[in-house]
Amino acid sequence: MLTEASDYETLYRNFRWDIPDRFNIATACCDRHADGTNRLALIYVDEDGAATRTSFDEVADFSRRFANVLKQDGLVRGDRVAVFLSQSLELPIVHLAAFRAGFVSIPLFTLFGEDALEFRLANSGAKAIVTDEAGYEKLAKIRDRLPDLKNIYVVGASAPAGTKSFWPSLKAASPDFTTIDTAADDPAVIIYTSGTTGNPKGALHAHRVVLGHLPNIEMCHDFLPKPGDLMWTPADWAWIGGLINALFAAWYHAVPIVGHRARKFEPQAAMQMMADYGIHNVFLPPTALKLMRQAGVKHEGVRLRSIFTGGESLGGELLDWVRATFGIDAHEVFGQTECNLVIGSNSKLFPIRPGSMGKATPGFDVRIVNDKGEELPRGQRGIIGVRQPVPCTMLEYWRNPEATAKKYAGGFLLTGDLGIQDEDDYFWYVSREDDVITTAGYRVGPSEIEHTLMKHPAVAMSAVVGIPDPIRTESIKAWVVLRPGFAPSDALAREIQDFVKVQLAAHEYPRFVQFTDTLPMTATGKVLRRELRTLG
Numbered sequence: 400m401l402t403e404a405s406d407y408e409t410l411y412r413n414f415r416w417d418i419p420d421r422f423n424i425a426t427a428c429c430d431r432h433a434d435g436t437n438r439l440a441l442i443y444v445d446e447d448g449a450a451t452r453t454s455f456d457e458v459a460d461f462s463r464r465f466a467n468v469l470k471q472d473g474l475v476r477g478d479r480v481a482v483f484l485s486q487s488l489e490l491p492i493v494h495l496a497a498f499r500a501g502f503v504s505i506p507l508f509t510l511f512g513e514d515a516l517e518f519r520l521a522n523s524g525a526k527a528i529v530t531d532e533a534g535y536e537k538l539a540k541i542r543d544r545l546p547d548l549k550n551i552y553v554v555g556a557s558a559p560a561g562t563k564s565f566w567p568s569l570k571a572a573s574p575d576f577t578t579i580d581t582a583a584d585d586p587a588v589i590i591y592t593s594g595t596t597g598n599p600k601g602a603l604h605a606h607r608v609v610l611g612h613l614p615n616i617e618m619c620h621d622f623l624p625k626p627g628d629l630m631w632t633p634a635d636w637a638w639i640g641g642l643i644n645a646l647f648a649a650w651y652h653a654v655p656i657v658g659h660r661a662r663k664f665e666p667q668a669a670m671q672m673m674a675d676y677g678i679h680n681v682f683l684p685p686t687a688l689k690l691m692r693q694a695g696v697k698h699e700g701v702r703l704r705s706i707f708t709g710g711e712s713l714g715g716e717l718l719d720w721v722r723a724t725f726g727i728d729a730h731e732v733f734g735q736t737e738c739n740l741v742i743g744s745n746s747k748l749f750p751i752r753p754g755s756m757g758k759a760t761p762g763f764d765v766r767i768v769n770d771k772g773e774e775l776p777r778g779q780r781g782i783i784g785v786r787q788p789v790p791c792t793m794l795e796y797w798r799n800p801e802a803t804a805k806k807y808a809g810g811f812l813l814t815g816d817l818g819i820q821d822e823d824d825y826f827w828y829v830s831r832e833d834d835v836i837t838t839a840g841y842r843v844g845p846s847e848i849e850h851t852l853m854k855h856p857a858v859a860m861s862a863v864v865g866i867p868d869p870i871r872t873e874s875i876k877a878w879v880v881l882r883p884g885f886a887p888s889d890a891l892a893r894e895i896q897d898f899v900k901v902q903l904a905a906h907e908y909p910r911f912v913q914f915t916d917t918l919p920m921t922a923t924g925k926v927l928r929r930e931l932r933t934l935g
């Protein structure tokens with residue numbers, strides 16, 4: 400835990416990790432605050448704007464009951480429980496139930512389509528899933544192909560055949576459940592990430608992942624909580640940024656959070672919500688900030704105390720806009736699912752240099768290295784590496800020892816991002832060293848999209864790249880070679896886009912489809928994505 404300090408050097412040099420041997424996220428982020436006084440944990444605002452308040456006592460009770468449901472239905476320690484829900488009360492209940500019982504939870508983004516869902520559920524061997532009626536519609540099409548998936552709980556008015564109704568099951572269960580005394584190193588959650596080649600990989604994190612995030616979160620939210628703090632993020636609670644950095648890091652400190660299920664990010668509605676609920680602390684990715692700036696949002700009544708941002712580059716201009724609009728600095732962070740939040744900033748510790756991501760988070764030794772993990776001189780461009788071990792690094796990629804081994808070299812975790820460190824310790828982001836696309840803060844692997852495109856009857860071959868986009872950092876573009884008998888047309892392009900939206904994920908569809916007769920290839924037949932990128 401960080402304490403208020405006036406300078407970064409002292410904080411950085413004096414920092415010592417203090418990770419206990421035994422640690423369970425449910426105890427630390429919920430039960431400690433469930434003291435019978437009904438402390439506020441969550442304000443859930445539904446699509447019509449109606450708000451429901453839930454206390455830590457209630458969340459503790461609900462999650463104990465649901466842990467009993469899962470145990471009664473046959474799950475044993477180590478089993479995987481998928482959570483296919485958007486921001487909601489049910490989402491943390493399921494994660495906490497899993498943590499209590501020693502199960503491993505798997506957050507799944509609600510925009511996932513059938514392919515994305517099927518791969519993750521099959522790869523993790525999930526035994527149970529909690530979803531809502533919209534999620535079940537997608538699941539229904541693939542459940543026959545998932546032999547491990549025995550228990551499906553649906554949040555909603557009715558439970559389709561072969562599923563159980565979430566709330567009635569929970570309410571019928573006993574409220575008594577003794578949380579398992581887990582080691583801090585015991586597996587807790589698998590979060591899937593995308594790479595350049597092959598399928599997504601499940602980053603398996605231990606219970607200590609929450610503790611590992613605290614130094615950066617505390618640095619970016621201006622140290623420890625202050626009276627009136629209330630957290631909100633439009634980022635889905637399916638990614639590490641929403642689930643761990645926003646939801647569970649806030650709850651670790653007993654800071655309540657606002658949850659809201661919005662169909663789409665609406666800049667002015669977001670401002671209104673911040674004003675109406677008196678939100679103090681936000682995680683707003685740069686794309687959300689850009690959309691707000693573009694919409695010329697009005698900010699009367701918004702009183703933010705801390706803004707943290709990341710997942711893509713913030714840049715100097717946007718920082719100026721944040722200062723002018725909210726009267727405070729945006730604290731940028733850099734991290735990734737596997738190691739998270741290793742660089743950050745706080746203007747009380749050191750002046751923010753516009754365009755820089757900040758300095759290494761206390762507790763982390765971040766260096767610019769080559770692909771062997773050898774350090775490069777200051778000012779030289781190289782891979783952003785994180786010296787190991789550190790408490791918030793993943794345990795491994797789930798059942799993927801080759802990918803796990805490739806992630807490390809010379810004692811460093813290699814992020815796959817290129818950067819520069821200057822003489823004053825500031826880090827500057829350059830780009831990805833691979834073909835991974837950063838779009839609206841999402842990390843998207845081109846190969847998963849190419850695999851889905853290949854399933855479309857008109858597609859013979861395809862190559863997917865990111866092209867520069869002023870709002871989203873990058874847009875997804877698919878170069879498509881058609882099969883004989885198919886002719887390029889706008890209608891076919893739209894059909895292909897819709898196909899990816901439904902089949903794979905709504906946030907992974909190519910905004911641009913370009914038909915071509917050939918793709919540039921290496922002598923060994925590998926598509927030269929780099930060349931396609933230069934064509935825009």
Ligand SMILES: Nc1ncnc2c1ncn2[C@@H]1O[C@H](COP(=O)(O)OP(=O)(O)OP(=O)(O)O)[C@@H](O)[C@H]1O
Nearest residue numbers: 638639640641710711712732733734735736828842
């Ligand atoms: N400040 C930043 N500037 C530029 N790129 C960033 C920054 N922070 C993260 N990224 C990009 O995002 C990648 C990590 O994406 P990933 O989805 O694993 O996690 P995340 O962005 O930390 O979390 P989340 O997906 O929950 O927002 C990094 O490898 C990098 O390419």
